[in-house]
Amino acid sequence: MYKLLLCWRYLRTRYIALVCIISVTLGVATMIVVNSVMAGFTHEMQDRLNGMLGDLIFRSRSLDGVLDAEAHMAQIRQVAGEAIAGMSPTVHVPALMYLTVGGELLPRQITLVGIDEQTYASVSSFGKYLQHPENRRQLQFRLRDGGYDVVDHQADASVAKPRTVMKNAGWPWRRYKSMIDRQRADEQRLLESNAAATGSAAAAPAATQNPFQQMAAAHGEAEPEGRDFDPASEQHAGIVLGIGICGFRMPDGSDQFLGLPGDDVKVSYPLSVVPPEITSHDYTIVDFYESKMSEYDGSFAFVPLRTLQKNRGMIDPKTGLGKFTTIQIKLRPGADAEAVRDRLQNAFPAQLYQVSTWRDEQGPLLAAVHMETMVLNVLLFLIIAVAGFGILAIFCMIVVEKTRDIGILKSLGASRSGVMGIFLGYGLCLGLVGAGVGTGLGLLFVAKINEIADLLARLTGQPVFDPAVYYFYRIPTIVEPLTVTWVAAGAVAIAVLASVLPARRAARLHPVRALRYE
Amino acid sequence: MSNLLDTSVAPPWVSSRRSTGAAAALDHAAAAGARRAIHLACRGLQKSYRKGPLGIPVLQGIDLDVREGEFLAIVGPSGCGKSTLLHLLGTLDQPDAGVVTFEGHRIDDLPAAARDLLRNRHFGMVFQFYHLLPELTTLENVLAPALIAESTIGYWLRRSAHRRRAWELLELVGLAHRARHKPRELSGGEMQRAAIARALLSRPKVLLADEPTGNLDRSTGEQIMHILGELNRRERLTIVMVTHDPWIAGQADRTVHLAEGRIQQG
Numbered sequence: 001m002y003k004l005l006l007c008w009r010y011l012r013t014r015y016i017a018l019v020c021i022i023s024v025t026l027g028v029a030t031m032i033v034v035n036s037v038m039a040g041f042t043h044e045m046q047d048r049l050n051g052m053l054g055d056l057i058f059r060s061r062s063l064d065g066v067l068d069a070e071a072h073m074a075q076i077r078q079v080a081g082e083a084i085a086g087m088s089p090t091v092h093v094p095a096l097m098y099l100t101v102g103g104e105l106l107p108r109q110i111t112l113v114g115i116d117e118q119t120y121a122s123v124s125s126f127g128k129y130l131q132h133p134e135n136r137r138q139l140q141f142r143l144r145d146g147g148y149d150v151v152d153h154q155a156d157a158s159v160a161k162p163r164t165v166m167k168n169a170g171w172p173w174r175r176y177k178s179m180i181d182r183q184r185a186d187e188q189r190l191l192e193s194n195a196a197a198t199g200s201a202a203a204a205p206a207a208t209q210n211p212f213q214q215m216a217a218a219h220g221e222a223e224p225e226g227r228d229f230d231p232a233s234e235q236h237a238g239i240v241l242g243i244g245i246c247g248f249r250m251p252d253g254s255d256q257f258l259g260l261p262g263d264d265v266k267v268s269y270p271l272s273v274v275p276p277e278i279t280s281h282d283y284t285i286v287d288f289y290e291s292k293m294s295e296y297d298g299s300f301a302f303v304p305l306r307t308l309q310k311n312r313g314m315i316d317p318k319t320g321l322g323k324f325t326t327i328q329i330k331l332r333p334g335a336d337a338e339a340v341r342d343r344l345q346n347a348f349p350a351q352l353y354q355v356s357t358w359r360d361e362q363g364p365l366l367a368a369v370h371m372e373t374m375v376l377n378v379l380l381f382l383i384i385a386v387a388g389f390g391i392l393a394i395f396c397m398i399v400v401e402k403t404r405d406i407g408i409l410k411s412l413g414a415s416r417s418g419v420m421g422i423f424l425g426y427g428l429c430l431g432l433v434g435a436g437v438g439t440g441l442g443l444l445f446v447a448k449i450n451e452i453a454d455l456l457a458r459l460t461g462q463p464v465f466d467p468a469v470y471y472f473y474r475i476p477t478i479v480e481p482l483t484v485t486w487v488a489a490g491a492v493a494i495a496v497l498a499s500v501l502p503a504r505r506a507a508r509l510h511p512v513r514a515l516r517y518e
Numbered sequence: 519m520s521n522l523l524d525t526s527v528a529p530p531w532v533s534s535r536r537s538t539g540a541a542a543a544l545d546h547a548a549a550a551g552a553r554r555a556i557h558l559a560c561r562g563l564q565k566s567y568r569k570g571p572l573g574i575p576v577l578q579g580i581d582l583d584v585r586e587g588e589f590l591a592i593v594g595p596s597g598c599g600k601s602t603l604l605h606l607l608g609t610l611d612q613p614d615a616g617v618v619t620f621e622g623h624r625i626d627d628l629p630a631a632a633r634d635l636l637r638n639r640h641f642g643m644v645f646q647f648y649h650l651l652p653e654l655t656t657l658e659n660v661l662a663p664a665l666i667a668e669s670t671i672g673y674w675l676r677r678s679a680h681r682r683r684a685w686e687l688l689e690l691v692g693l694a695h696r697a698r699h700k701p702r703e704l705s706g707g708e709m710q711r712a713a714i715a716r717a718l719l720s721r722p723k724v725l726l727a728d729e730p731t732g733n734l735d736r737s738t739g740e741q742i743m744h745i746l747g748e749l750n751r752r753e754r755l756t757i758v759m760v761t762h763d764p765w766i767a768g769q770a771d772r773t774v775h776l777a778e779g780r781i782q783q784g
Contacts, residue, residue: 002665009653408649411610412716413638414666415631511610512602515649 002409003418007425010398011433017426020394021434023387024491028438029445031380031487032479036446038373039483040476045369048293051125052300053358054088054328055337058344061352064272065091065323067316072327079347083335086122089324090115091308095269097301099246101258105266108245110301112269114308117141123330126302129154129289130240131166131261141238141304143286146170148261154290155474161254174262174284178232236264237307238286244298247288251463261285267301272314272323281311384491388498391430395423395502406506407514420507427499431492439488446477555586556622557756558607558724563616565602576602578779579616584724587754589747591770593761598776600760601728607758608641608726609633620724638667642717646729648709650701650716657697660684660715667720680719687715691745707738714745725749727759731766743769 010017058076060066069089077084091114098105117139121127130136131149148169152160168176246259259265263285270276283303291297306322309315314323331337337357344355359366399406406419445452453464453475563580566573576599584590594600605611607618609625618626625636637643650659658665664680665673673680688694691711701709710730717725727746731739747769749755759770767773775782 002662004670005658005665006651006653013653404649405651405653408651409662409666410634411608411637411643411645411649412663412666413634413636415634418666512605515610515645 002414003421003425006422007429010422010426011429014398017391017394017398017430018433020387020390021430021495023390024384024431024434024495025438025441027380027384027387028435028487028491029442030383031377032439032442032484033445033449034376034380035373035483035487036442036477036479037449037475038369038376039478039480042366042369042373043478044476045293046366048291048296049362049365050358051129052291052293052296053361054123055331055335055358056329056341056344057356057358057361058327058329058348059354059356060325061354063093063270063325064274065314065325066352067319067323068321069324069327070321072324075347076327076329076344080340080343083331083340084329085332086119086330088116088119088123088328089305090120090326090328091305091312091314091323092325093269093308093312095267095301097245098266098268099259100263100265106258109299110242110245110267111299112267112308113300113302114305115302116305120328123328126289126291129291131243131288131290132170135240135287139240139287141240141286141307143174143235143238143262143284144170146172148287152290154292161252163255163257165257165260169261171262173260174235175232177262178230181231231264235284235286236282237284237304239265239267239283240287240289240302241265241285242297242300243288243290244294245301246285259285261287267303269312272312279311381490384494388494391427391495391498392501395427395499396505398426399423399502399506402506403509403514403517406509407511407517410509410511411515416507419509420503423499423503423506424496427496427503428492430499431495434495435488435491438491439484443479443484446479449477450474556583557586557588558584558618558620558758560603560607560613560618561616563603563606563618564614565599565606565611566614576779577606577613580776580779580781582774582781584756584758587750587756589750589757589759589769589771591759591761591767591773592776593764593767593773594776596762599779600762600776603776604726604728604758604760608643609636610643638663639720640723642714642720642722642725644710644713644717644725644727644730646732648701648706648713648733650709650712652701655698655700656693656704656712657681657684657688659701659712660687660719662716663719683719684715687718688712690718691715705738706734707741710734710738710742711745714742714749718749722755724756724758727757729761730759731761731763739763739766 058072066072073087073089076087093112093114095110095112097108097110097112099108100106115126121139127136127139130139131153132144132147133149133153134140134144134147136153146167146169148166150162150164150166152163241259243255246265247255247257249255264282265285266280266282268278268280271279289297289300289302305324309322315321316323331340337359341355341357341360345353348355409419409422457463560580560582563577563582564575565577566575568574580603582603592600592603602611606613606626609618609628613626616626617624620636620640625633628636650656651662654662661680661684664676664684668676668680685694685697688697691714693708693711693715696704696708696712701712704712710733714725714730725746730746731742734742743766746757746759750757750771757770759766761767
């Protein structure tokens with residue numbers, strides 16, 4: 001009983017010990033904040049990684065792909081049908097895309113993905129990242145008549161800067177652009193006729209001509225012969241671009257676009273022949289997707305599977321079957337992805353097909369994040385351990401200061417273990433206070449992290465969480481109760497361990513010598 | 519008489535963990551000299567303090583008997599080993615040679631736990647510098663032996679009884695009005711009275727007082743001596759008091775002189 005009473009009294013009268021526990025408090029708070037933010041980022045990232053890819057990716061090792069997705073899917077279903085919720089064949093091909101900005105062609109290196117818009121939604125949550133509400137329900141590669149999101153639907157309306165140019169995106173924008181182009185062409189013609197009239201038959205500069213018309217002239221095979229393509233009322237095959245391909249974010253969080261839904265782009269990619277030849281086609285941007293993973297948003301573009309197969313010559317002329325490079329597989333909830341992967345890999349020759357989970361695909365990235373978290377945890381825990389030595393020093397001082405009291409307690413019949421218990425209990429109390437306050441502070445910090453980041457940004461003039469780098473508007477956090485418990489328990493354990501040595505010293509004090517201590 | 523020498527019955531302060539035979543073994547030399555009502559005794563007690571390779575002898579063979587209900591004063595000049603003798607009698611320290619017996623049982627070689635129990639239940643101790651715990655109030659200081667003896671739950675179960683006893687003792691020493699004060703707010707005499715109340719809490723059989731008036735002026739010292747004398751007379755409490763003051767020693771039933779580590783006869 002006296003142990004509790006004395007612990008309590010020492011706790012209330014020895015402020016120096018509370019000062020030394022502050023380092024434990026700060027260490028615990030920092031660990032909780034770091035773990036929560038890292039967990040938030042990891043979760044957000046995994047969510048989006050998994051959202052863009054299927055759970056399993058069945059891939060042909062050939063760039064040209066293999067024939068007959070249906071047959072392959074039937075075989076996959078035979079091997080592991082009970083675990084599979086959905087499948088969708090795709091064609092992945094590296095490509096070069098040209099955006100036209102102010103009459104200049106801007107190249108972009110992209111991965112072009114041919115998807116089957118009917119089944120792709122069943123394997124990936126790609127659809128929910130699209131910018132048109134109708135497309136989010138069911139993607140169609142048709143240009144919409146306006147109605148694209150002006151405010152990012154994935155963010156708080158209060159924090160996201162509105163993308164005002166998106167108000168005009170769609171057919172209105174396309175009609176406006178074609179009107180401008182036509183006017184420019186008319187002016188050009190007028191200039192030319194004037195020039196011819198004045199006798200100076202200088203060649204008209206080609207660059208001022210409508211680049212669409214140039215392209216259409218160069219690659220007229222996309223359109224039926226003998227008919228003019230009217231950009232004001234017709235579109236090329238639709239393409240969905242990652243928002244990072246033709247947009248970028250300013251440091252203040254607003255977005256700038258190099259193209260909008262309604263603009264045309266030109267894409268070059270290899271034909272499915274040996275040796276590869278390059279071919280180019282026009283596509284019309286019909287929507288953007290924004291997964292907020294800059295790797296994806298800056299490199300992936302989606303087109304209809306059938307169009308890409310046709311354009312790359314991947315359709316077998318005899319059977320009409322298309323080639324595919326990848327089958328995205330969605331597993332039922334609770335299915336063991338690794339086990340299904342191994343079963344599928346065993347069923348198909350490894351020289352020709354590769355089966356991987358989405359985690360395998362993003363292995364290095366996930367491992368790097370995991371590594372970062374681990375290293376940070378080790379470093380921060382070392383900080384708490386250093387704080388433990390502070391406790392040790394302070395406790396040794398307190399034991400010296402309390403030598404006479406220890407003698408008194410022993411003369412009154414307190415046992416060695418009882419005296420040791422006082423100081424161990426004191427260490428435990430300090431650890432509990434430190435870890436408790438630290439946990440509270442950490443959780444409070446996590447709950448208010450965005451407000452704190454805003455405040456810091458205002459004070460320093462530097463954005464802490466640069467929206468140009470991260471596509472999230474808010475810092476994502478996840479508080480894992482288990483982690484918090486472990487951190488707090490670790491801190492308490494360190495405080496107790498640090499008090500073992502002084503407590504043993506106190507317990508071993510000789511009562512007479514302790515009583516005579518001045 | 520017979521039950522004092524009965525080795526088969528373990529004394530109450532020997533914990534049950536310990537086998538009774540060796541633990542409670544009587545020292546036969548002591549037993550031979552023991553007469554009825556000898557309460558606390560020592561035979562051939564030697565103690566020296568080590569200073570480097572040399573041992574400085576403090577006690578060089580002390581034989582002492584304290585009868586039940588006796589008020590004994592040990593007097594002697596500073597440094598003659600009075601306090602050391604008292605510590606040995608109170609099992610705070612262990613002798614190099616010789617035995618200490620309490621109610622006929624040898625106590626100097628008991629294990630630490632049994633000696634802790636003995637100090638807690640059967641010996642009350644009062645020191646020259648009061649030795650109150652500065653973090654606790656007067657009342658809590660008086661309750662300290664009970665707090666030490668009881669587990670947390672046991673204390674709360676018997677809390678009211680303990681507190682009643684503590685209040686009685688504070689009334690006895692005239693400190694009830696100071697119960698809520700911390701020791702630093704008390705005068706020397708008040709602190710010593712609180713220390714006496716604390717020493718009496720567990721109804722000990724022996725009170726060991728080490729210069730109880732050594733730090734007090736004459737009139738305050740007289741108050742303390744009055745309290746001790748009353749306790750001795752009314753409660754038949756055995757008191758062993760160490761002092762260098764012949765006047766204080768005169769209040770006791772019997773005085774023993776200690777010089778150069780030996781009892782001086784006469």
